[in-house]
Amino acid sequence: MSTKRWIAVFALTILGALLFMSWLIPAQSGFWYQVDAGVFFYFNHLLGESVAFRYLVAFTNLRPFDAVAFLFMLGIFYQYYRRQDRAGKRWMVCIGLTMLVTAVIAKQFDMAMDFSRPSPTKFFSLQGVPVLRVSELTGWPAKDWSSTSFPGDHGMMLMIFSFFMLRYFGRKAFFWSALVVVVFSLPRIMAGAHWLTDVVVGAGSISCVVLSWMLLTPASDRVISWFNRHLPKKILG
Template sequence: MFRRNLPVILLLNVLGIALFLSYYLPANHGFWAPIDTSVFFYFNRHLATNETFLHFVAVTNNRAFDVCSLLAMGLLYFSYFIKEDRTGRRRMIIIGVVMLLTAVVLNQLGHQLPVAHKSPSLSFPHVNRVSELTGIPTKDSSGDSFPGDHGMMLMVFTVFMLRYLGKRAFAIAVLITVLFSMPRLMIGAHWFTDIMVGSLSVVLVGASWWLMTPASDFLVNWLDKKLPKKALK
């Protein structure tokens, strides 16, 4: 498996590293800076002119709404889980545990990257802040938004779907990732590059070595042997 996948792993690593360096090395982040600024101000000006959009963004960035993204991922996973026998269901529970551990580890590694900045809502003066315009408690800012935690968790889920459940699950997971990453961009809690450079580069590099080698299967099989049989049936 490792030898067969090595060329793809190396390609994904090159892409991930090149993506990050294209942002990190140029002065003022090169061509990414105007993209970030344009995306932020496109949505930010609509917050003051479209009340429906304003409240939609406020609600979808409330902490309680994060349950909806978890529900969407859970329903997709459950649709495959329910089709399995006892042995298959036990394995899927263990894969879920490994997926969660992977997301936590990659997120921590991502925050070791030599980039730290405030969200766009805190970087420009006199911008529209959703919490101020609506009074609704919502996540409209971050003191350290790179890489995007929420986006990375969604991406980790997506690559696990591809690795263990196939292309159809992957396609649905991509849609879930896009839908539930957008609110953070629309409200200004993240720059476009927090997700499309920060989160994506970490997942391209880290997940390729983890999922395209025997590493993840080794942990799944090890947990299968160590965890009580009756507890996960």
């Protein structure tokens, strides 16, 4: 592995650590808190102003809607899968399994952090600040409240998918994947079930560390090769 690649790995690892520390040190104050509160109250105000926006946010925060993000990712993945020969399709199955391994590793970082940060709807309600909840406004069982919102698991999984697509299929695949990250991370933020920094700092810092070591080193290639060797031959053998 080249020196430049190692420099990139260590730089991204440090960037991830610094990003996390920039949020942690001035907890619930300082720059990130101001950004978080501003974003939350902007969308919370819109929930009261626009009926169309209110129901859009409610719909996109229903539990079944989470499957839509998965279907979009599957659709992007399938566009590349269908172009492969038999060996290439087996290779892509191995990439998919490697993404799952990476997600498990990233989850360990999440568990190690062990933060119990309430969502903005809960946080401000406990502070006695009146806030709007889309589930109460619409009567729909939309997710708009959480006792442990940091980091954003949903955003983290989407980021893992996006950067794997960049690593193995190029910029065009990354563009569409990144669009999925933005579109499907926003609903939780707009509803107040997540702070902006749950995704930007929480998911972003973990992704910087885990994905730099997985994708910029030979690690992901080796895991893919391991699956390719050990999966039953009948699976696209």
